[in-house]
Amino acid sequence: MTRPLRLVFIGLSLSSSWGNGHATTYRALLRALARRGHDILFLEQDQPWYAENRDLPDPDFCRLELYSGVDTLPAYRAEVAAADAVIVGSYVADGVSVAAWVQGAATGVTAFYDIDTPVTLAKLERGDFEYLSPELIPGFDLYLSFTGGPTLAHLEQRYGAAAALPLYCSVDTEAYRPAPGPSRYDLGYLGTYSPDRQPTLERLLLEPARRLPELRFVVAGSQFPRDIRWPGNVTHIEHVPPREHCAFYNSCRFALNVTRADMIRAGHSPSVRLFEAAACGTPVISDLWDGIETIFAPGIEICLARGSDEVAGLLTQTPEPLRRAIGEAARQRVLAEHSSTRRAAELEETLLRRVEELARQRRVRAAASGGDRSRGGARPHLRVVK
Template identity: 55%
Template sequence: MTLDIVVLGLSITSSWGNGHATTYRALIKALAERGHRVTFLERDVAWYREHRDLHRPAWCRVELYDSLAELPRRHGGLVRDADLVILGSFVPDGVAIADWLTTEARGITAFYDIDTPVTLRRLEQGGTDYIAPALVPRFDLYLSFTGGPVLELIEETWGARAARPLYCAVDPELHMPHDVVPHLALGYVGTYSPDRQPTLDRLLVEPARRLPAQRFAVAGPQYPDALDWPANVARIDHLPPQEHARFYCGQRFTLNVTRADMIAAGWSPSVRLFEAGACGVPVISDRWAGLDAFYTPGSEILIADTTAEAMAILRDMPEERRRDIAAAARRRTLACHTARERARALEDHHAEARAARVRSGASRTVGAVA
């Protein structure tokens, strides 16, 4: 069944300091490959406009809008007639947009929470500017970057009709092994975050200080100038998505560091896990509940809690075992964590929601734009 899908997301045109772009690009490209028609509606804001690295993708239609008032005027019919309308987290004026689209859309509606633990914490505090407690039950689907017990909590505490996982994923056409000799002992890709920095210091910066003959790298924007980087840690302010694969392949190991909210919730994989896995580069990760649902520790991924454990991996692991872990991770990634797998999951979630709508006899009433 071919679907007409509308996605209202934070940004697909700019990946600068915006992890959402990687997810949207991979998922929507996979949906298009499966025959679906996707339109992405993006608020035209200065930050992303000045750092745009994708203008007119061949696999979806992108429409920029300047204001909330412009949405119903230009795209009301599109939203009303779509088979599936998805609103992403952190969209500007998301509360007002959610109120409008859950009234206007005739098809299935979904809230796609790419920031689930952050959202739930803010809902407990009264809500956010992109979703409010009263709006959660109005969506047919609550699609979550976080799985595990959180899904039941979203349904029982916040009244979601159907909370389902829709994890991040990798595009294997962009992320694959490159014929590059690894010159870095360990690298990391990620925007600066105060709650991640202590782990980055413990598992990369301090090992770099203690292993001055080895080379390291940290790629990502917004790191404070005051941070003290060892001389053998290269800093890259922004690494475009198309350069990620070559960066990974230049490392013997890559590091995954998880946000504190995601660690607390568990079952919240970073896209960096899947990107590195698809490239055939072994990952050293911090520890969080549910990690073993995505990769098997010890054979497909490595866990380090301390500086000493990270250093032991970097110094002592035999090359044959390193390559075995990398190969196993790539096999698991291609089997379970590609954007094509997520696109199929979204199709299943849509079909489930349509069946539930039919069973309940519910129909969405088209109303006036607020």
């Protein structure tokens, strides 16, 4: 790193992990960026459902500010204008207006951080511009995507993204690690209820639970319908805050990963839950999607299952030494490639490269206009070779 960066994030939530996975992602990434010396402001719209469930109201790794609506964002205009980079996240309330305001107010690098890329693209295709519109995409210098693979070229070719790059989720490996002790559950799933995930949860956890009454299962997550009939050997926990995720995964012999339908279709969309469980040394049983083999080696670092029979077989027929070996192999892969420290370094390198290119463009423009070296005026749009 050549120098600390001034960064502004505008995201769904940092203060509350209730009902969303964004907070966990932002916390790991921003904490790692702060360790690398960067100055960070996080702007979060104050929402009543988060206000009632704040588990990180005062982070020690960045400055958190709550704003009441897009009309109050101009109070932060000076900080947005002075930032080296401003990053707007997916699912931000009034996101279209927020992004348009940022593109007008920022003088540094601008980026859209899509933690929901396949969902975003599906929404755009059906004309649902809840938090992003097609017209805004070319106005960002970077499109940072939770999804890699062919989706990146689609973003550039179909929507005119200046530079679409993968920025997968990550895990704080200081907070997530193996802990000695007996397992409480044979298979555990952690995730907010989603209608498109429920059939897979039924197939890969609830049905195996019915077949294996002698084993113990757990589902942890909010917003599940009250009329779900949980088998007697399945415990449902309404919410597990991030500070208890490590203990949750360490209480399970295996962890289940269930992927949303849009992300299965896109492929190359690893979940943060994959990395959390693996960092704890808990072997993961996952559904299948294109690109999963680029994240973990099937049969060596992760177990893949299409149906109940395969899950039941893994739970009852996997020798304990092999179970432990799979968990440890996955942990080593996470330490090498998917830690928050690694992800922060990737983002830092990308931003510094863009900041330097922006400075070069300004010098050229200043020289052409007779030496005006001010930072103001129209912001050059970065279109650089990746």
